[in-house]
Amino acid sequence: MSDATHGPDNLTGITPDTGLKIGKSDKDGPMLAADGTPLKTSLNRALRRQKRRALMLIAPLLLFILLTFIYPIGEMLFRSVENQIVGDTLPRTVRVLADWNPDETEVPGPAVFSALAKDMTVASEEKNHTRLGSRLNYEVSGISSLFRKTGRNVDDIGENYTEQFVALDPAWEDPQTFVDIFAGPRWVEANAAYDGEGRRPTFRLAEGVGEVLPQTASIYRDFARVVQVEDDDNPAEEEPWNSVYLALYEDLRDGAAIPADFPHAALLTAAQAAVPNFATTNLQAAFVDMDKDWTDREVWRTIQTYSAPYTTGYFLNAADLQLTPDGIAWRPENERVYITLFVRTLIMSTAITVACILLGYPIGWLLANLPSRQANLLMILVLLPFWTSLLVRTSAWKVLLQDQGVINDLLVWIGFVSDGNRLALINNATGTIIAMTHILLPFMILPLYSVMKTIPPSYLRAAKSLGATNWTAFWRVYFPQSVPGIGAGSILVFILAIGYYITPEIVGGTKGVFISNRIAYHISTSLNWGLAAALGAILLVIVMAFYWAYDRIVGIDNVKLGG
Amino acid sequence: MSSVAFNPEQGKPLHPFVTFTLPLVAVFGALLGFIGGQAAGLGPLEGAIFGAVIAAVLAFVLTRFLPRKTGRWGAIAVCVAMGFFAGGFAGAVGGLILGALLGWAVYWLDTGDYRRGVPPYATTGQVLWHNSFKFICGAIFFFLIAPIITIIPLSFNAQNFFTFTPEMLALDPAGFSLKHYQDFFTNDAWLQPLKNSLIIAPFATFISVSLGTLAAIGLSQSHVPGRRAIMAVLISPMIVPLIISATGMFFFYSQMGLFMENYLGISKSLSGYIKVILAHAALGVPFVIITVTATLVSFDQSLTRAAANMGANPVTTFFKVQMPLILPGVISGGLFAFITSFDEVVVVLFVGAAAQKTLPWQMFTGLREQISPTILAVATILVIISIALLTVVELLRRRSERLRGMSPG
Numbered sequence: 001m002s003d004a005t006h007g008p009d010n011l012t013g014i015t016p017d018t019g020l021k022i023g024k025s026d027k028d029g030p031m032l033a034a035d036g037t038p039l040k041t042s043l044n045r046a047l048r049r050q051k052r053r054a055l056m057l058i059a060p061l062l063l064f065i066l067l068t069f070i071y072p073i074g075e076m077l078f079r080s081v082e083n084q085i086v087g088d089t090l091p092r093t094v095r096v097l098a099d100w101n102p103d104e105t106e107v108p109g110p111a112v113f114s115a116l117a118k119d120m121t122v123a124s125e126e127k128n129h130t131r132l133g134s135r136l137n138y139e140v141s142g143i144s145s146l147f148r149k150t151g152r153n154v155d156d157i158g159e160n161y162t163e164q165f166v167a168l169d170p171a172w173e174d175p176q177t178f179v180d181i182f183a184g185p186r187w188v189e190a191n192a193a194y195d196g197e198g199r200r201p202t203f204r205l206a207e208g209v210g211e212v213l214p215q216t217a218s219i220y221r222d223f224a225r226v227v228q229v230e231d232d233d234n235p236a237e238e239e240p241w242n243s244v245y246l247a248l249y250e251d252l253r254d255g256a257a258i259p260a261d262f263p264h265a266a267l268l269t270a271a272q273a274a275v276p277n278f279a280t281t282n283l284q285a286a287f288v289d290m291d292k293d294w295t296d297r298e299v300w301r302t303i304q305t306y307s308a309p310y311t312t313g314y315f316l317n318a319a320d321l322q323l324t325p326d327g328i329a330w331r332p333e334n335e336r337v338y339i340t341l342f343v344r345t346l347i348m349s350t351a352i353t354v355a356c357i358l359l360g361y362p363i364g365w366l367l368a369n370l371p372s373r374q375a376n377l378l379m380i381l382v383l384l385p386f387w388t389s390l391l392v393r394t395s396a397w398k399v400l401l402q403d404q405g406v407i408n409d410l411l412v413w414i415g416f417v418s419d420g421n422r423l424a425l426i427n428n429a430t431g432t433i434i435a436m437t438h439i440l441l442p443f444m445i446l447p448l449y450s451v452m453k454t455i456p457p458s459y460l461r462a463a464k465s466l467g468a469t470n471w472t473a474f475w476r477v478y479f480p481q482s483v484p485g486i487g488a489g490s491i492l493v494f495i496l497a498i499g500y501y502i503t504p505e506i507v508g509g510t511k512g513v514f515i516s517n518r519i520a521y522h523i524s525t526s527l528n529w530g531l532a533a534a535l536g537a538i539l540l541v542i543v544m545a546f547y548w549a550y551d552r553i554v555g556i557d558n559v560k561l562g563g
Numbered sequence: 564m565s566s567v568a569f570n571p572e573q574g575k576p577l578h579p580f581v582t583f584t585l586p587l588v589a590v591f592g593a594l595l596g597f598i599g600g601q602a603a604g605l606g607p608l609e610g611a612i613f614g615a616v617i618a619a620v621l622a623f624v625l626t627r628f629l630p631r632k633t634g635r636w637g638a639i640a641v642c643v644a645m646g647f648f649a650g651g652f653a654g655a656v657g658g659l660i661l662g663a664l665l666g667w668a669v670y671w672l673d674t675g676d677y678r679r680g681v682p683p684y685a686t687t688g689q690v691l692w693h694n695s696f697k698f699i700c701g702a703i704f705f706f707l708i709a710p711i712i713t714i715i716p717l718s719f720n721a722q723n724f725f726t727f728t729p730e731m732l733a734l735d736p737a738g739f740s741l742k743h744y745q746d747f748f749t750n751d752a753w754l755q756p757l758k759n760s761l762i763i764a765p766f767a768t769f770i771s772v773s774l775g776t777l778a779a780i781g782l783s784q785s786h787v788p789g790r791r792a793i794m795a796v797l798i799s800p801m802i803v804p805l806i807i808s809a810t811g812m813f814f815f816y817s818q819m820g821l822f823m824e825n826y827l828g829i830s831k832s833l834s835g836y837i838k839v840i841l842a843h844a845a846l847g848v849p850f851v852i853i854t855v856t857a858t859l860v861s862f863d864q865s866l867t868r869a870a871a872n873m874g875a876n877p878v879t880t881f882f883k884v885q886m887p888l889i890l891p892g893v894i895s896g897g898l899f900a901f902i903t904s905f906d907e908v909v910v911v912l913f914v915g916a917a918a919q920k921t922l923p924w925q926m927f928t929g930l931r932e933q934i935s936p937t938i939l940a941v942a943t944i945l946v947i948i949s950i951a952l953l954t955v956v957e958l959l960r961r962r963s964e965r966l967r968g969m970s971p972g
Contacts, residue, residue, distance in 0.1 A: 050786050057781025058793060061774040061848065069800055069845045072815030073807060079814070359703050366700045380953070381704050387949040387956075388711055389906045391926045392942040396710040398930060399717065399725045399939065406713060409726045413653070414598050441707060470689065499804020501909050506930045516806040523810055523913065536807045547802045551795065 077540070080533035083311035086303065089132045090119040092218075094307040102301050107294075113283035114250060117157045118215075121243040122222045124151035126230060138528055139313065139322065140302045146293045153290045158246030160281045165245050168274050171267055178244070179236045180263045182209055182220045191236060200228045203235065206263075213256055215247040249275060314534035338518070338535065345514045348433060349497040355437040356444035356493045357486060364448030364485065369457065379449075386442035394503050397435040401425040401507065427509025435507050440496055444489035451485025484553070491550040495543055515539055584673045585622055591668050592618020595661050599646075617645075618665055625666065626673045638666030653729060711946055718743055718939035725936065743940035753937065756925040762836065763911075763921060764904040767843035771900040774844075775851030776893050780885070782852070783859040794852075801849035805909040812842050813913040832918050839915045843907060847900030854899060858892025858963065891963035895956045902952060 033042035087094050092115035100108040123129040133147030165172040179188065182205055190201035203224035210217045223244055224235040231238075252272040258265055287294040305323055306313060313323045320336040321328050330336070363382065367375045385393060400406045408422045417423055425431055455478060463473035501516040508517070515535060522532035596614015597607050621641070625634035639662035646658020671677055678685075681693045721740040722728050730738025747753045778797065782790060800808060816838040823834040862885065870880040886893075908923040915921070922941065929938050 047786060050784060051788055054781040054784040054787045057784075058778045058787070061778035061797065062793060064770075064774055065797055065800070065845060065848060068812075068815070068841055069808065070796060072811035073803065074811075076807070076811035076814055359706070362696065362700050363703055366696075378704065380957070381708050383953055383957075384950065385707050385711060387902065387953045389902075389923065389942070389945045389949065391906070391908065391923045391930070392714070392945050392949075393710065395926065395930055395938050395942050396714045398934070399714060400710055402725060404724070404726055406717075406726050438706065438710060470692075495802060499806060501804075501806045502927065506927070516804060519806050519810065520909075523813065529814075532810060536810055539804060540807050543802065543804055 073540075076533050077537050078533075079530055080314050080537050081310045081312065082530070083306060083313065084309045085132055085135050086307050087309050089123050089128050090116070090303070090307075092116075093119045093303070097300070097304050097307065100300070100304065102297060102304070106297055107284065108300055110283060112300075113287055113294075114246065116287065117154065117246060117283055118219050118222075118243045120150055120154040121157075121241050122219075122226065124154050125226045125241075134527070135530075136302055136306065138317070138531065139306060140298055142293065143299060143302065146291050146299065149291045150287065150294075155242060157283065157286050158242035158249075158281070160279065161249045162242050162245040164278050165248070165271065168271060169267060171264075172245075172271075173239065175236055175238055175240065177264060177267070178220060178240050181213075181268075182206055182217055183224070183235075188236075191234065194234075200232070200234075203228060208259075212258060212262065213248065213251040216244060216251050219244050219247045249278060314530040315537070317531050318534040318538055338515075341513075341515050341518055342538070344429075345498055345516075348429060348512070348514070349494050351433055352436050352440060352497045353444075353490050353494045355433065356441050357490060359437065359441055360444035360448050360489060361482075361486070363445050364452050364482075367445070367449050368452035368455070382442050382445050385438070386446075390439065390502060393439050394435060394506050397431070397438065397503075398426065398507055401431050401434065426507050427512070429508070429512040431507035431509070432504045432512035432514075435503050436497060436500060439503060440493045443492050443496060447488040447492065448482070448485040451488070452482055455481045487553050488550070491546050491553070495546050495550070498546075499539060499543060580626060580673065584626065584669070585619055587672055588622040588665070588669050589615040589619045592616075592621075592665060595664065599657060599661055621665055622669045622673075625669050631670050631674070634670065635663070635666035638662045638669070714939050715943050715946065718936070718943040720936060720939075723936050725934075725939075743937045746935075746937045747940045747944075750937070753922075753925060753941065756920045756922045759919055760905055760922040763839050763843060763919070764901050766836075766840045767847055767904040768897050768901040770840070770844035771847035771851050772893060772897040775848050775896065775900075776855050776889075779852050779855035779859060780881075783856055783862070797852050798849045800846050805907075808846070809910045809913040812910060816842065816914045831916075835916045835919045839911055839919050839921075842910050842914045843904035844900075846907060846910065847903045850899035850903060851893075851896035854896035855889060855892045858889045862888055891959040895959050898952055898956055902949070 030038035030040065033039045035042070093112060096112045096115045097108060100112060120129060123132065129147045129151040130144070133144040133151075136147070137144035162172075171177050183191075184204035184206045187201055187204045194200055203221060205217055205221055220240065223240055227233045227235045227238050248271075252268070252275045256268075256272065258268045258272065262268065284294070293299055301324075311323070316323050316328060317331075318338050320331050320339050322331050367378055367382075370378065398405075402408070403422050403424075403426075405426075407425065408417070411417045412419050412422065425434070459477050459481070460473050463477040464470070468476070498514070499516055500514055501520060504513045505517050505520075508514070516539070519532045519535050519539070522528045522535070593611040593615035596617070597611040599610060599614065621638055625638060629637060639659060642658040642662025642665065643655050644658070646654035646656070646661070648654070649658075677694055678690055681690050685693070716731070717725065717727070719739045719741065720728065720731065721738050721742070728738055781787065782794065787793070820831075820834050820838055823829045823837065824831055829837070866884055866888070867880050870884045871877075875883065905921075906923055907921075908927045911919065911921050911924055912927070915924070922945075926938055926941060929935055
């Protein structure tokens with residue numbers, strides 16, 4: 001409600017604001033309104049009420065647009081930097097991997113492989129590993145298949161430890177043992193009471209177990225969650241994963257201090273005593289057995305580079321760059337497409353805008369200078385394409401410009417081109433420019449016309465009577481006055497052209513497509529949504545810059561539709 | 564220079580004809596002959612010379628001996644006959660065009676019609692420029708309209724071709740048929756999309772018009788805090804490239820669809836329609852805002868005060884006083900919103916499921932994958948609908964200008 005201090009905006013006559021000033025200037029005591037309150041208060045209240053009423057009328061639509069339009073776009077833009085998938089899917093690995101220095105060792109140490117075994121088990125049970133694989137595949141190709149292959153076999157890792165624990169004491173085979181050690185009493189109660197209706201109670205760890213057996217507790221919690229949510233089973237009846245035994249082995253090996261009052265303390269202490277004699281598994285070798293790419297330093301460096309929850313990677317990709325562990329670098333020559341595509345979009349939009357100016361200016365002049373009856377008739381010829389479905393116009397051009405289409409047939413019939421030598425008018429930049437110029441031309445003519453109509457014809461006559469030639473009179477007197485129309489029309493056409501999708505998709509082939517087509521491709525075909533969002537964000541920034549310019553030059557509420 | 568009456572030397576009445584009309588018509592004829600000659604199989608040079616000779620002879624005969632109407636029909640008849648001789652039916656059609664052009668050009672030059680619209684003192688250069696300008700404008704109008712008009716006859720093609728067959732050019736009834744229209748009205752692949760479009764567009768229009776009109780009335784009050792920012796937000800669906808809107812809505816509405824199905828228990832098909840309708844309503848809003856605020860600029864606010872003064876409550880005032888006066892703006896805004904939704908592809912492509920396939924969507928897939936001539940029949944129907952809508956909007960605009968006391972224009 002800061003508007004009151006700005007003063008009345010462009011209003012003449014008495015407004016509540018000027019009323020306030022009048023009230024203020026009165027020095028003989030407060031002026032009173034009819035009901036006895038001071039005039040100032042009364043006017044203030046009226047002004048507030050007026051503002052509130054206006055806002056209440058606007059509010060439903062504003063909320064609707066904010067919720068169903070602005071918020072979705074914001075959410076989409078957020079995807080262009082969001083990269084939580086790596087950290088969410090491989091939380092343990094990412095934590096351990098942070099200490100790895102790629103310059104010192106070729107491949108990270110056993111701790112990383114142990115973390116990877118647990119993360120991959122969880123991910124493959126939740127079927128997240130393929131998503132992560134596709135995500136990292138955008139950066140280094142081949143990772144997708146690496147993750148798929150690993151996901152299939154990862155549940156065997158650590159089997160060795162399971163067998164040894166069970167051999168030590170058959171109690172380790174009993175799911176109840178793990179529940180006794182790890183589950184909190186409230187969950188055990190709720191789980192026992194669960195009758196198959198509704199959601200299963202959320203698993204909770206027992207107090208203190210996280211300090212004693214940190215790794216095992218963490219993986220067991222994941223195990224319980226997956227069993228409950230993914231498989232809809234009872235963790236108290238399911239044998240834990242091999243990686244739980246692996247974690248238990250590691251915790252015990254690393255010298256967990258088992259308190260005497262711990263559940264199954266005797267069992268655990270016995271196991272801890274036996275652990276140093278366990279046969280160990282080389283986890284790295286196990287992973288390399290599944291896929292030798294796990295010794296590839298590049299893979300590990302990629303995981304390390306993209307482990308942060310937010311990334312500039314998509315934006316760099318949209319500018320044909322990539323985030324390598326050594327910093328920002330160009331993509332390989334054959335993968336650089338986006339700068340070319342952006343430049344092409346800008347060049348073609350400019351070409352379309354220029355073509356629209358060249359074709360629209362004479363029409364605007366003609367309409368503005370004809371008597372209004374004739375002008376209105378001709379205006380219909382401009383408005384008809386404007387009102388005709390975009391797809392109708394696009395299909396018309398597709399039909400006209402085809403190899404066997406009307407224009408080529410006509411040219412062949414006249415003899416300008418030979419039958420075997422038909423012009424390639426479609427599926428290239430020419431097709432896109434012709435069709436889009438036709439589609440956007442009314443958007444140039446309408447603003448030009450409305451500006452030109454306000455230029456008095458007497459100015460031209462005055463210039464001529466003062467001795468100017470026709471050209472001078474036009475160029476020095478008329479043209480400068482029509483520039484606002486050109487500006488308004490150009491920005492409008494340019495903004496519309498730069499984001500076009502349908503027409504280039506249909507008549508553009510491969511050489512005449514715009515950045516929008518690439519965005520659509522990434523959304524619906526390649527499913528690289530982050531990159532699509534980054535490309536969209538860049539496009540949106542360009543459009544917004546022009547929109548802002550348009551608002552400054554023309555004013556957004558001066559847009560006219562259909563004369 | 565064209566009229567005999569201006570010539571002081573009565574003894575040489577041929578003078579302006581020989582120096583002006585004859586050479587120009589001959590050049591024009593040479594040009595047409597150059598084009599027509601190619602088609603008829605003559606070389607370009609022979610065609611040009613032939614055309615120039617025929618044009619010169621025609622010019623002489625027509626201007627000397629025949630009145631305008633007879634002369635023009637005569638020229639057409641001669642050219643059609645020659646064309647038919649040279650190239651059968653197609654040649655006759657070409658001859659018809661050439662004859663009409665030649666006959667018109669001869670009289671246009673000879674009677675001085677070409678100077679109409681320029682002041683009598685204009686120099687030759689100015690007259691030339693004036694006529695070239697008119698010609699250029701005509702060509703641009705042709706460019707605007709021709710593509711739309713061309714598809715109308717093509718949609719009656721009896722073949723599955725996208726060009727004029729020789730039978731069509733010969734106006735042979737066998738070359739025309741209504742089979743593409745029949746396909747449209749009997750094929751479920753087209754009828755279901757048509758039905759969907761007719762469901763989605765009116766609902767979307769209703770939402771954008773009702774919310775948009777209220778907001779426009781609010782925006783037109785004299786004191787609206789942050790009007791500029793609000794306006795920018797409300798107009799943004801028109802400015803943001805559709806592909807970006809569609810992408811954003813794709814993510815948003817897929818979550819919303821799940822919410823509606825899982826928590827509100829709405830069926831998948833109904834939630835699909837709701838999603839598309841809401842998305843289209845957002846796209847239609849800017850058009851309603853723009854047209855209604857433009858109408859409200861000229862609305863006299865003292866009328867509402869007068870109504871209030873006489874004891875009408877705000878709701879009565881709105882429906883009895885304000886609404887009738889801004890109705891033309893509301894209706895044309897609604898038509899814009901309707902056509903936006905009816906014509907929209909990108910958003911529905913991303914937000915909708917196959918069950919919500921709309922007419923433009925079906926056309927789009929048709930154009931991209933297997934282009935079938937039924938599209939032309941659909942396009943023709945849509946052109947006719949848009950002509951109807953355009954007429955309604957034009958009439959409304961004139962009515963509102965008359966109401967406001969402006970000149971009917």
